[in-house]
Amino acid sequence: MELLFLCILIALMVGALISGFPVAFALPGSAILAISLAALCGWLFAGDTGAYFADGGPTQWLTAGVTNFRSLYWEVERDTLIAIPLFIFMGIMLQRSRIAEDLLVAMAQLFGPVPGGLGISVVIVGALLAATTGIVGATVVAMGMISLPAMLRNNYDKSLATGTICASGTLGQIIPPSIVLIILADQLSSAADQASTIRATEYRAVTGEFSMPSHLDVVSASAGDMFMGAIIPGLVLVALYILYILATAVLKPKSAPPVPYDGEYDRSFLRNVVKALVPPLALIVIVLGSILTGVATVNQAGAIGAIGAILMGGYRIFKGDKHVYLPAILAGVSIVGIALVLSIWEINVKNLTTPGQTFGFVLAVFFSLVLAFAVFWSTWRVFKTDDTLNQVMTETIKTTSMVFIILIGAAMLTAAFRAFGGEELVRHALTSLPGGFWTQFLVVMLVIFLLGFFLDFIEIAVVVVPLVAPILLAAPDANVTAVWLGVMIGLNMQTSFLTPPFGFALFYLRGVAPKIVKTLDIYKGVVPFIGLQLFALLIVGLAPPLVNYLPNRTFLTSENAPPPMNPKLQQCLEVEVFDYYAKHEQDILKALDTMAGVDISVLPSSYQQSIGSVIDQSRQTFAKVDQVNQAKLVIAEASMNYRDLHIDVRARERQIRQLEAAIEEHNAYIDNARFDDSISEQNLADAEADIAILESDISQLQSEVPPQWQSENERYQALLKDLKIARLGYQNHVDNAYRPLQEILRVLNSASRLAEQQSAVAALDNLITNNDADTAMDGIKVLEDQLDAIPGAESVRSLVTKARRALRGDSPDAQEALAFKDQALAQLASDVAWMNEANSSVLPALKKLDKAIGYNIGVRLQDRLTDRLALDIAACQSTHKDVSLSF
Known part of the structure; x- marks a missing residue:
């Protein structure tokens, strides 16, 4: 019966969405109706409101809903959602400031003479607006109203023109700062925790060890990581769009002819281009740069972006002639002044010990007051000019409320889905697919792509992602990061804006396009761009470093970077250091020989012995390296023959554990029958029959385990232990070899x-x-x-x-x-x-x-990695490594 109500839940949701019922109410409404119906039927036909629930009953569903509501608003770990209204405000303010209009005019004049230049300018403006406004509807409408008539006047092919505008307008969903990425980061952080628990449970079940090595844990994602991970894929997509337009212009010149600029390329032209480009570019650099450099969190960057949008709006929509740019100039000067003060003095308000620090503090206060005055002045202008501030705030509240209501409704729907056993059904369907992670991943991506024809990105992000992401992240055969998975899902969901019949970008453009442009022209125009998005998806899927490298690089080169001793760095650190040994062994030995010839009699005998120990043990390092390399070689050779056997048996063991869990549920049901008169003898007999079938299935699976499994597994585990011992032996050896030198240097200094x-x-x-x-x-x-x-x-x-x-x-x-x-x-x-x-x-x-x-034998004892090592390790950690043989 649970499956029946699960189908009813899905049917209610799909029916409500297709009928055009608001998403914010369709999701929770479907959950409430399905839960109520199941509880009512259970009470009428079985005397138990929870009879038709796979897990608990309506009370447990209500408890789960309250928990989800509390976690959405009160958990500190989910504070990245605060950035959503800030970025929405920034986007709407910039859209009302007519920044898009200025950009489009300037770019069209700049690139127009190039074949396909007008289309290229639309793509570039779409990318710039994506990094500032990030609002698809506003971007598509603005570019449709401004650039589409110009493209049609200059004999652009209608399909190419409309497709370019629609596709460029959707770049805001993948180029940060993006609301989609923030929502995905929020969903994936919870999914990563679940996946980590799944892995730890699996590791404990197969190895008997209670603690899982840290390098086997699931790598989570924050909103900042998602922003950094999406930058390169977003630029790849922009490059593909531009190359397609150029290729079309070359192969079909009449479809995208050049548009000569009637004016002169003089100082006036340059001044207009700079005035249109510099403010949004500066805002992009400040907002994204503050996140990438670790200066600001995503929330703080959102606040910076909102203030920057107010400053830009303060001069762009101002209707007066005097002092138009003065507030923005004052703000810029004050920001530069604060930066200079902080670069000269280390200011601590509670500890101003020198006259210079006191003077710097006074200057910082002065510049801060000037900045506050400039922001207030711009805000007052925006407030008084056409009631812009009130309209922007109203739109921000509406959009933010819609997003958060959808999040709450999706949490209720997900809880209902789980209550009817849907999560286990999805888990079983995915994990039973042959081919491991990549088959599961391709199926999920196909489902998301198809759902994009009918659902918006928010529904997909908050309904589908929480169900499938833990399964994909927990898969050890690919060991993907949450950032990579999030960017892949984000790229895939971006197509939902272009895929008919419900592609929102199509509707936005249709609403502002002239009658000469038919709906079929728009549909035909977006098809190549959908193909380009899927091609970009393939590129990013085959090259994970495009996503993972920037977050890893930023983390490992930041002030909060982990020390080289960190366990998660050891395997990649080993790769880099061993490669250095292979190239510079003779240089290291020569340095040791040189030190051995130095007269150190001035040192106390204990320090003389320590230096002798450093030289002797450092010379023995290469033997330890050989032991590790030999153990790795043996493991690599053994894995080739062992892998298929391991995968086959572990799959059977997982099935056995699932069957054993089902037997436990049946036994619990039988035990409860002693206290529940509503359970009939027939129900007990059915439960016992099910147990017999399950036990038979378990016996069948156990009989299918190859007889050599036990011995092969013990042999492989022994080899893994040998490798672990060799690595620990090497690490202890180099630490002991270098530590005395480090201590002597500290003493002498x-x-x-x-x-x-x-x-x-x-x-x-x-x-x-x-x-x-x-x-x-x-x-x-x-x-x-x-x-x-x-x-x-x-x-x-x-x-x-x-x-x-x-x-x-x-x-x-x-x-x-x-x-x-x-x-x-x-x-x-x-x-x-x-x-x-x-x-x-x-x-x-x-x-x-x-x-x-110091940075090879002694690298583990250093306070932090060198920049070169940090970049190399970031590159090493950016690839996905199969760790399935550890489970």
């Missing part, structure tokens, strides 16, 4: 700091003599803490500690404390003496050795 403590140690004489024991001990403890922070001060600190301890107890011994103070002073002078001598005779050689081995 701290000689001046230690020397500065000489007066503090000497002052202990007065402290001990002229104060009571408690006061003296407190003062000595302060000195101990200072010495603790200085590498190489251990001997001095130990003697200072003994001086303090001599003052403890009922009978403090000041003379003993003074004696230890004298020893500490002598030790400090001795340590500083040998450090200074070593700094002139040994330190240069140690620095050369550190330069030779």
Whole structure:
């Protein structure tokens, strides 16, 4: 019966959407009607409102709905949704500011003389508007009203002209900042958590280990990551559009003729182009640049974009003649001033210690006030001019409300879908497909593409993605990132704006196109661009680094980048460092030999031994590398024969676990029958018969497991263990080899700091003599803490500690404390003496050795990666690697 109500749920939803019922109410309405009907039928025919639910009943569905509502609005982790109204406001404000009109005119004049230039200008303007407004309807309507008549006047083919406008107008769905990407990031972050749980459960079931290695975990996605991941695919799509228009203009000159510019390419023309291009480009750079560089979060960048849109609107729609650009100029100057102040002084309001910092703080306050005044001035202009601000705010509230109501409705629909067992049905249908992840992925992408003919992108993002994304992300045979999956889905959903019969871009253009343009012309025009979008989808699918590289690069080169010791970096770090060893082994050995010939007798014996250990162990590193490479080679050879067997048996084991779970449910049903009089004997008999069938199926699956499985699996696991041991052996070896060198360098570089403590140690004489024991001990403890922070001060600190301890107890011994103070002073002078001598005779050689081995043998102990290593590891992590044999 659950399947019947699942079909009713889907039928209600499809019927409501096809009939034109508002999406915001169609989704929750379908869920409420289906849940109510199932509960009513259960109460009437079975005496239990939850009888026809696969999981719980209407009460559990209501609880799930409340949980989803709370998570949507109160969970801190989902705060990226705050960016939605900010970017919507920015887009509507810029659209009302007629930025599109200025851009189109300037680009048409600039590219018109080129064959197909007018079409190319439409694509470029579409890309620029996508990175500023991001609103498909506004972009298509604006370009349709301005550029379509010009293209038709200049004998452009009607299909090419309309197709170019529709396709360019949809670029805002993939080029950031995009509302689609924000919604996808929100949905995929939850999906990644579910996928991680699925993987951890699977790993525990097949290995018996409770903790899964971090490199096997699912890589999640934030809105910022999605923005960065979509930049290159968006540019690929723009390039494909331009190449298509150029090719059409060359092959069919009459379909896209050049349009000569009637005016002169003089200063006036240049000034108009700059005035049209610079403001939106500056806004793009500031908004996206702040995200890419890590200066601002997506929410903060949205606020920046909203303020930038107000500043642009303040001069663009202003009808006065005086001081048109003054607010924007004041804002620009103040921003530059604040940036200069922050680059010169490190300003902390609570700790202004120098006159320069105080002056910088005053300047920062002044520029901030000027910026606030400029923003207020522009806001007042927008408010007073044609009631623009009120209209923009109203439209923003309407659009934002629609998005959030759809999110809530989709959460209710998804909960209902799960209540009727739909999620398990989808999971079983996908996981049972032959071919693993790629078959599942192709089926899902085909379904999304077909749904795009009838549904909007928001419905697909919030209804389909939560159901299928956890399954795809959990698949270990592809091990894709959530960012890549999100961008692929985003590119696919972009076609929904172009695919008839419900492609919204088609309707938008139809509404403003002249009567000479028939609907069939628009449909014919978008077909090649749909093909180009699918081709772009293929390119991105075959080249994951196009999506993954920028997020990885930004993360690994940021201030918050993980240290080289991070477990998730180890495999890619190993690849890069081993490659360096292969190319520079002789250089490293030569550096070690050079260090071995340096006279280090000035150093204490313990440090001499440490340097000898560094040289000896570093020479042995290459043997450890060979062990790891040999273990990897053995694994690679064994995997070729083992893979098919592993995949086959693991698939059967998953089926067995599913059947065992079904048996547990039946047994629970039978146990509950003792307390539920409504369950008949026939129902119990049916449940027991089902259990017998399930047990028979399990026996059949177990009998199909090849007899050599146990021995082959144990052999392969032993090889994996050997590789793990070899890697850990290498990592421990290089850490132990480099650590003494790192410590000696820290000691020698701290000689001046230690020397500065000489007066503090000497002052202990007065402290001990002229104060009571408690006061003296407190003062000595302060000195101990200072010495603790200085590498190489251990001997001095130990003697200072003994001086303090001599003052403890009922009978403090000041003379003993003074004696230890004298020893500490002598030790400090001795340590500083040998450090200074070593700094002139040994330190240069140690620095050369550190330069030779610091970022290969010693890389794991560094605070952060070098830029070169960070970029190489980012490239390494940008490809998808099959990890299925670990499960």
